Amino acid sequence: MRRLTLIVKPTLLCNCACRYCITPQKVPTNMMSEESLELLCEKVSNSKIYDCFTFIWHGGEPLLLGVDFYKRVLDIQYRLLGRGNFTNSFQSNCTLIDDDWIDFFKNNMIKVSASLDGDRTSHNINRIKNGKGTFDEVFENIQRLQSVDLFSGVVVVLSKSNVNQTHQFLKFFAANKIPARLNPILPSERVLQNDMDLSIDAIRYADCLIKCFDNWVEGCYNTPDGKPLRIAPLTDIVHNIYSKGKPRLCVFSESCSDDFISINPKGDLYNCGRFCDIEGFKIANIYDKFNSIDTLLEKKKSLTQWNVQSLDSDVCSECEWYSICHRGCPYSSYIFSGQIMERDSFCEGYKKLFTYIYDRLPRDE
Amino acid sequence: MKSLSISTEKLESQENSTLKQIVEDALHSFCRGTHDSTLGCTDYYIDYGDHGYADYIDVAYSDYQDYNDNN
Numbered sequence: 001m002r003r004l005t006l007i008v009k010p011t012l013l014c015n016c017a018c019r020y021c022i023t024p025q026k027v028p029t030n031m032m033s034e035e036s037l038e039l040l041c042e043k044v045s046n047s048k049i050y051d052c053f054t055f056i057w058h059g060g061e062p063l064l065l066g067v068d069f070y071k072r073v074l075d076i077q078y079r080l081l082g083r084g085n086f087t088n089s090f091q092s093n094c095t096l097i098d099d100d101w102i103d104f105f106k107n108n109m110i111k112v113s114a115s116l117d118g119d120r121t122s123h124n125i126n127r128i129k130n131g132k133g134t135f136d137e138v139f140e141n142i143q144r145l146q147s148v149d150l151f152s153g154v155v156v157v158l159s160k161s162n163v164n165q166t167h168q169f170l171k172f173f174a175a176n177k178i179p180a181r182l183n184p185i186l187p188s189e190r191v192l193q194n195d196m197d198l199s200i201d202a203i204r205y206a207d208c209l210i211k212c213f214d215n216w217v218e219g220c221y222n223t224p225d226g227k228p229l230r231i232a233p234l235t236d237i238v239h240n241i242y243s244k245g246k247p248r249l250c251v252f253s254e255s256c257s258d259d260f261i262s263i264n265p266k267g268d269l270y271n272c273g274r275f276c277d278i279e280g281f282k283i284a285n286i287y288d289k290f291n292s293i294d295t296l297l298e299k300k301k302s303l304t305q306w307n308v309q310s311l312d313s314d315v316c317s318e319c320e321w322y323s324i325c326h327r328g329c330p331y332s333s334y335i336f337s338g339q340i341m342e343r344d345s346f347c348e349g350y351k352k353l354f355t356y357i358y359d360r361l362p363r364d365e
Numbered sequence: 366m367k368s369l370s371i372s373t374e375k376l377e378s379q380e381n382s383t384l385k386q387i388v389e390d391a392l393h394s395f396c397r398g399t400h401d402s403t404l405g406c407t408d409y410y411i412d413y414g415d416h417g418y419a420d421y422i423d424v425a426y427s428d429y430q431d432y433n434d435n436n
Contacts, residue, residue: 005413056416091416113417153417179418219383228387230418238391244368251414259411273415323366329414354367362379362388363369 004050004293006040007262007273008032010069012060016093016134018115019126020159020198022188023060024277028265031065034072036267039286041080046292053086058262058273063096067104074108089113089152093127095134097141105150112145114138116154116178118169122162126198142178153179153230159198163208167215174221174229181232182209184346186335202349209234210356217360237357240324251329251344257300261293271300274331316343321354 010032012023044053055077057070070088077086087109094114105112116138117123124133145151154173156162162169166182173180184205185198200208213234215221221229236249250256250272262273267286275281283299284290316327327333328344336345344350371388379385412418 005411007413007415056413058415089416111417155415155417181414181417183414217381217384217387222383228383228390230390232412232414232418235387235391236412238387241367241369242371242388242392245366247411249412249414253411256411260413273413320367323368358367358369361369361371362375362384363371364375 002050003052003054003259004044004047005054005056005260006044007056007058007260007276008037008040008062009058009060009262009264009273009276010062010065011265012277013064014059014061014093015064015095016061016127016129018093018128019190019196020157020185020188021190022186023190025190027060030265031069032263032265032267034069034076036263036265036286037073038076038080039267040263041076043286043290044293045080045082047294048292049294049297051085053081055086055088056273057088057090057092059091061093061096062090063092063101067100070104091115091155093129093134094138094141094145095129097144102144102148102150105145106148109150111150111152113152114142114145114154115157116142117156117159118162118165119172122165122169125161126157126159139176142176146177151178153181155181155183157185158182158200158205158208159185160200161198163200163204166208166212167220170212170215170221170229170231174223177223177229179230179232182212186332202346203352204349205346206349206353206356209353213353213357213360234357237324237354238361241354241358241361245323247324247326251332252325254326255301256330257303258297261296261300269296271303272331274329275303275334278334319351321351324354325350 012027013029014021014023044050089110090112092112092114094112115127117127120135123135123138127134142151158166170180184200187199212231216228216231216234219228221231223229233249236247236252240247240252247253250260253259257271260272262270262276263286264276269283269286270276270281271283281303283296283303290296316322325344328347328350330340332344332346333342334340376385376388
């Protein structure tokens with residue numbers, strides 16, 4: 001079974017106005033059409049390489065399209081992909097969830113991940129709707145999702161605003177069984193336009209995660225049932241160290257372009273949600289004449305995957321941590337340097353973090 | 366290449382029970398299929414970094430099949 005993950009951005013619009021949002025402030029107002037989705041499902045269903053499909057509904061805010069849109073999406077998926085060959089999940093700001101959404105998620109076994117930047121204090125600094133922080137409504141809806149076992153965790157954007165509160169909010173997450181992925185803030189047009197400097201450099205990111213790791217193994221982030229909270233990328237790094245070169249998180253994988261594709265509201269296809277709408281990285285449009293997603297694989301690789309032959313003369317070829325990170329995320333290289341062939345901009349931090357964790361993990365003699 | 370191996374016995378003898386659970390979770394939670402004798406994952410899914418944990422994947426396809434068969 002080979003899985004393709006489709007990061008679908010049905011709209012770039014959002015009902016919130018987070019201060020650092022990576023989506024440009026002026027975005028096209030169009031929503032993805034059902035015709036585009038039908039073509040997408042048809043062209044992935046013709047694949048001879050992939051036979052199961054995970055749809056991650058991303059954005060913008062994907063819930064803006066309403067429950068009825070997604071009911072029709074499910075009809076298309078069942079018809080073209082077949083029973084049992086696909087799953088859906090959402091990455092949402094979780095401010096629009098009501099009883100209809102809960103029923104829909106429940107009836108279709110769809111899990112939801114929330115964007116939450118910490119506890120109330122940390123979250124409300126940057127996550128804004130109508131001038132006010134959204135923590136209370138997001139947390140209430142997380143609890144509703146948890147009550148029906150449809151909550152998969154949160155993505156936290158670590159910035160200068162909340163990096164010093166990590167210990168405090170991870171204890172809060174543990175107490176409330178909220179698995180967390182701690183991602184460093186990346187440059188965005190909105191941040192630059194607002195002249196905000198919320199960035200944290202590679203070493204500060206690493207130092208933050210090292211403190212988290214120490215507290216984590218000491219049991220500070222155990223959930224009420226005594227289990228350690230799942231914290232990314234720490235769990236992933238532990239996995240990578242034992243997995244003999246087989247990382248499981250996209251940013252550390254050797255060939256992420258093989259496993260992902262993203263589509264924007266216009267039907268433009270990209271390797272990954274992070275590259276969506278960046279000039280030069282469009283692979284094709286779903287209305288272009290091609291029968292199967294398979295025909296795009298070579299172009300996919302050429303756009304965001306570094307050239308394997310160049311590794312011999314590359315600084316990463318000498319790195320002892322290569323099998324753990326595989327050069328990191330191409331987007332993280334591109335957004336800072338303009339080049340995907342550069343090392344991940346968090347490289348120095350990752351090395352410090354990997355060394356620290358490696359030295360403290362149990363092992364055979 | 367930096368890589369570690371740990372046997373079941375060695376992991377069982379780990380005194381820090383939280384660290385033991387962390388390692389167990391990292392080794393097992395994201396694997397589908399089998400594990401080799403040193404608990405290394407022999408098959409795995411690649412998770413998307415701008416999304417919450419994809420642990421739903423572990424069960425989703427079989428559960429979806431059950432769900433679909435019943436609906």
